[in-house]
Amino acid sequence: xxxxxxxxxxxxxxxxxxxxxxxxxxxxxxxxxxxxxxxxxxxxxxxxxxxxxxxxxxxxxx
Numbered sequence: 001x002x003x004x005x006x007x008x009x010x011x012x013x014x015x016x017x018x019x020x021x022x023x024x025x026x027x028x029x030x031x032x033x034x035x036x037x038x039x040x041x042x043x044x045x046x047x048x049x050x051x052x053x054x055x056x057x058x059x060x061x062x
Contacts, residue, residue, distance in 0.1 A: 002035035006051050012036070013044040021048075025055050 007026035010017055018026075028051050032039060 002032045004030055004032060004036060006030055006048065008036065009039070009044050009047060013041050014048065017048065021052070022055065025051055028055070 005026065006021075006028040007018075009030065010021065010026065030047060030051070
């Protein structure tokens with residue numbers, strides 16, 4: 001298991017998305033069962049999308 005920031009995932013696979021994400025999204029801690037070395041691009045996109053949704057849901061609950 002490896003814990004990384006969402007920004008690490010974004011920088012590795014989708015750096016063009018960096019300006020469109022909020023700082024609190026980028027600072028999200030993500031636990032990867034098998035680590036960054038085995039993470040695929042499609043899985044990275046799914047993690048990014050899920051993280052954005054989670055932050056939007058938290059915003060609406062406040």
